[in-house]
Amino acid sequence: MSVWLSAVVYGLSTSAILFLVSIALSVGYGLMRIVNLEAMLYYSLGAYLTYTLVSATGSMWLGAFSGVLVGAALGFLVETQLLRRVYGKNMLFSMVTTFSVYLIGIGLIQYVWGLNPKPVASPTDTMLRFLGVAIPLYRVIIIGIAGITYIGFQLFLNRTIVGKAIRAGIENRDHVQALGINIYRIFTLTFVLASGLAGLGGALNAPLIMVGPYMGNDMLLYAFTTVILGGLGSLKGTFVSALILGQVISIGGTIWSPLSFVGPFFVMFTVLIFKPNGLFGVKGIAFGFDQ
C-alpha cells in the first residue's frame, strides 16, 4: 500500500513537470500553428542555470527565477526574429526551424557546461509523513507550483481581455484580426509566457534528475505525448493528460520498470486510434487532419 501511495505522489510531481513544459507546445500548436520544439531548449537551460546558481549561491529559487527569465527572454528573441518568418508556411518549416534552434542551443550548452551530467542538490530534504508514508517536501512543492500555474493560467485566459483574445485566436485567427487586435503581439506574449514556463519546468526538474545536454530529448517525446494525448490547443486537455501520463510513468514503472519509458507511448497510440484528435481536442484545431 505504502509503495503505491508514494508512487502516486511521485507520479503527481512528474505530471507537474510535464504540464509546465507542455504548455509551450500546446499553445504553440493551438494559437500559432507551429510546432514549438525549441521549448525543450528553455527547459534544458532552466535546469543548467539552476545547476550553476545552486553551486554558486546555494539558492534553488534564484535558479528557478533566472530560468524563467532567460527562457522568456530567449523566447522573445526567437519568436520575433525567427518564427515570424515561418507563420503561415508549411508545417515542416516551423518544425525544422525550431528543431534547429534546439540543436544550436544544445551545442552551446555543451560548450559552456560540457558533456557530463551534473547533479543538483535538492533545496530541502524534509520528508513529510502522510498515512505512514514518507514523502519529500520538494515534490509536494512542485505539485503546488504546477497547480497554482494551472489555476493562474486558466484565470488569465478566462478573466482578462488579453487571455480572451488568446482563446479567440486559438478558435479563429482571422476573426480576431478582423476585430482590430494585433494577433502578432498576442503571439509574442503567449510565446514568452510559455517559454518562461518551460524554463520553470526545467529548473524545478533539475534536482529530481541528472542535468545533461540531452535531457531535452526525452522530455520532448514525453511533452509531445502529453500534448497529443490531451488534444492540441486545449489547456485542460494538457492538464488532464499530464495527470494521466505522470501516473502511467510512475505506477507503470513500479509494476515493471521498462513501462515507465514505453508506457506513455502505448497510451498515446491507443488513444489516437480511437480519438485521433486526442482527449479534449477540438476538430479543426488539430491541424494535420482535414479541417
Add this chain to the structure above:
Amino acid sequence: MARRTYEWILPFLFTGGLILARYLFPSKMTFITEVALYSLYVMGNNILFGYLGYVSFGQPVYLSMGAYSAAIYLAYLGRSPLTAILVALLVGILVGVLMGPVLIRLRGSYFTLVNAAFCAIGLFTVERLLIGITRGNDGLWFRTRMVATPLLDIRQPKNFFFFAMFVLLVVFLLYRRMDRSVLGAAFKATQGNERRMQFMGYDTFKIRWLGFVLATVLSTLSGSLYAINFGFVNPNLGENSRAAEVIVATLLGGSGTVYGPFFGAITFLGIKEIVSQWITRWELLVGVLTIIVLFKFNRGVWGTFMDLLKRSRKTVVLQKKTP
C-alpha cells in the same frame, strides 16, 4: 528534347565520379563509401520529405532496423552477407507494410512525432529490452563470422567499395525510373492536392503507403550495408538525436529531386568531415546549417544547379532568337 539525350547518363556519371575520386584521393576511401551508403538513406527520406511532404523525426529507427536485422542474421543465423542484405530488405518491406497503415494515417506533425516516439522505442529495444541478443551498448560484432561472397569478396573494404558503388548505381537507376513514372508524379500530386488526386480516381492512401514502404526499404538497405561495412552495429546508429541529420542532408541537396539526396549526402558528410577535426559534437553546426539552408537556399545544391542551368539555357535560346 535535348534534355533526354544526356539525362540517362547522369547516374553513371555520378557513380563514376565517386570511383574516380577514390583513385584521386586513396586515403578518403571510407569517406566515399559512406557517401554512397548515406545517399541511399537520404534518398529514402527524400521520398517522404520531398515527394510526399512528410517530415519524420524517426528515420534513424529504420536505419537501425536494417542494420540490426542484418547483424542479427549474421551473428546468429547465417554467414553470407548477401543473404543478410536480403533479410534486411525483407524486414524493411515487412515493417513498411505493417507499420504503414498506422503511421501514414497520421498527418503533419502527428506523423513526425509518432515516428520520433517510435524511434525512441526502437532505441530502447536494442539498448535494453533485447540486450541478450543485441549486446546493448557494447555493440554486436560479427565480422569474423562472414564468409566470402562469390565474384567479389565484400568483406574487404576495397571490394566493399565497389559493391557499394554498384548498389548505388542500381538504386539510382530505379529511383530515376520512379521519378519519371506515374508513381513519382502521383507522389508529388498527392502532396500538392490530395483531394484532386482522389477525384481523379487514385487511392491516395495506397500511394502514401507505397511511398512509406519504399522509404523504409531504402533506409533498411542502407542500414544493412552500414552494418556489413563496419562489421558490427551498436545502438548509436538509431539515436533519436541524429534524426535531424538526414533531414538536413535532404534539404541541403534539394528535396524532391532524383539527384538531390546524393549531393546532400556529399555536402553534409563533407562538412561533417571537415568540421569534426575541430569539434566532436556538431549539433551546433547542423542547427545553423539547417536554418541557413531553409531560409536562404531552400532549393539545395542540385536544385540551385538546375536553376542555373535552366537560366543559362534560356539566355542561349534568347540569343539565338535575336538576330
